[in-house]
Amino acid sequence: MDRDALQLSREEMRSLGYRIVDLLVDHFADGERHSTGRSPGREELEDQLREALPEDGTDPHAVLDQVEQDVLPNTMRVDHPRFFGFVPSPNNFIGVLADALASGFNVFSGTWISGAAAAQVELVVIDWLRELCGLPDTAAGLFTSGGSMANVTGLAAARYAVLDDDTDGAVAYCSDQTHTSVDRALRLLGFSPDQLRRLPSDDQFRLDPTALTDAIAADRAEGRRPFCVIANAGTTNTGAVDPLPALADVTDAEDLWLHVDGAYGAPAVVCERGRERLTGLDRADSLTMDPHKWLFQPFEIGGVLVRDERHLRRAFRMGAEYLEDAVGEDDEVNFSGYGIQLTRSFRALKLWMTLKVFGRKHVAEAVRRGFERAEQAERLFRERPGWAVVTPAQMGILTFRCVPEGATEAEVDALNGRLAPAISEEGTAFVTKTTLDDRPVLRFCPINPRTTADDVRETVQALTDLARDHYSPGAPS
Ligand SMILES: Cc1ncc(COP(=O)(O)O)c(C=O)c1O
Structure with a gap:
């Protein structure tokens, strides 16, 4: 093949393309089996990824191996069913393929x-x-x-x-x-x-x-x-x-x-x-x-x-x-x-294809689930002693705080500051914190339609367990 024209043979394109499709299918079909991803430090990634500009080419499958081993696992999966931080982005397979078409044809x-x-x-x-x-x-x-x-x-x-x-x-x-x-x-x-x-x-x-x-x-x-x-x-x-x-x-x-x-x-x-x-x-x-x-x-x-x-x-x-x-x-x-x-780029294609394939009805249902999962989390926290809802579930977002009985304000703030990184490090789920009225609160945004009621329940339980591990009355905060 004419590498000076940046060409691959039909067979090379197919085998590489099929491998990428398989990776994507695994990502979508088994999303919940994977972790929510990693966010390693700069030093680790410098070691893994720093190299001089390659003068000669490499087998595309070897490059894809490296993407699989060193790149993708070292990013957060913002479309993971237990990614509840920031604004999750639970994309869909139709949108992904539409993007491939839009860039493939370079419209x-x-x-x-x-x-x-x-x-x-x-x-x-x-x-x-x-x-x-x-x-x-x-x-x-x-x-x-x-x-x-x-x-x-x-x-x-x-x-x-x-x-x-x-x-x-x-x-x-x-x-x-x-x-x-x-x-x-x-x-x-x-x-x-x-x-x-x-x-x-x-x-x-x-x-x-x-x-x-x-x-x-x-x-x-x-x-x-x-x-x-x-x-x-x-x-x-x-x-x-x-x-x-x-x-x-x-x-x-x-x-x-x-x-x-x-x-x-x-x-x-x-x-x-x-x-x-x-x-x-x-x-x-x-x-x-x-x-x-x-x-x-x-x-x-x-x-x-x-x-x-x-x-x-x-x-x-x-x-x-x-x-x-x-x-x-x-x-x-x-x-x-x-x-x-x-x-x-032809951004409209992905939304057009998504709305045509699933119809407004199913997209609406997917959004409604986000409202419900946040409301479910609110109910669970309200039922448990030691938790306080700061702002009720609205538009798929809940904010809350762990308030162990007898804890001072400083202890409460220190504990809540620790819980979000703790659950993310433990790997059960990815949760972030924010600040409201100058105090740290935990924030939960379950808008992924693939998030199940069990995902929410287990995350609430894991936070409760972690709160117990991270708070001992009277300990220096
Ligand atoms: C309310 C609101 N406005 C604007 C933005 C910025 O959007 P983007 O990150 O797509 O540029 C965000 C991002 O989270 C947002 O939540």
Whole structure:
């Protein structure tokens, strides 16, 4: 075979490809038999993986051996049924194969002329999401690398629509629970950190409309230019949903843009439980929702919808001589004109194939399970002495804390700080902690539809056992 053309023979491609398919099938079919993965230190990985740039080629099967032995086992399996940390990403096999097709055919999804059907598929899937969220048909959107980029895109539309891109004296508002990608987005868009007001959240970790109104009035009185409110539809910390209808009333009355960060939570509109929790989503001027979080897609696919397509298009319009052929007819959408990327992969394919293969019904059921597993964990912790629920299960997230009888606050904090790494090291499950009201709490996010009731029960039991091992009354903490 012509190695100078970077070619493999048909047989080589097949045997390597089949081996990779087998690896993936094992990963999906026997997921629960494997561990949740490892996160070794730098030194260990330097030893394993550091080498000089190879001058000569290696047998592809030997390279795959190394991927199997040294690379994949040394990553966390964020799609493992007992991975409950951060935001798990329980992808699905259809999405994985769709990604293989999208990169295999290397479909260019930036312009209609090079990827007409890809653009059409993206239009269709974006429209499905728009309908689920109840946004009007003036809305448009696109798939991005993730929620961070979706937030940048939505806020760029806000900057254009409300401020005509003049950031001077402008102010945006959000709660102190808002994801830091919003701070970064505004920074990238030319706002200084003091142009974002992170207002203290209420006792349920939500943005308070009264505090918001007061902050807007105070800024106006000082001659500043309020322009945007960023609301959460499912915070990363607790799953809290800000009071969207009341916040939309404020933004309507004050003539401000309402950007909703539903990167984590908004995909739950696919099911009845989610729709109930997300009332008011249809009032967003822009909305982030990430299929690589709770719509079971492999990385990377975030998404953003903008209520008025013209704001999105105008915020990103550009012309270049070498793209003149790519302009096309008016109804032929060039997605590169809706966001930051010109060269874009065919991300829409995986979500389109997933929704077609399983149907909304089964995807909705998969999301509903996440709600139920979190509620199951809440019930189990409430039944057990020595545990306290900090925020109830909402949008698939529970926060809780171990509070042994008689323990001081310092002992409780030290114990809870230790439990998350302890259960992960032990290997039963992967759980992370977070901080609420300046105190460490454990956080449990069981949105993987392959997580069973036993997985939840055994994890609660393992945490209880570990708490006993790690706490002895009166011991120095
Ligand atoms: C609420 C929220 N917004 C934004 C983001 C950033 O998304 P991404 O990591 O896909 O860039 C996250 C990530 O967890 C999130 O939970």
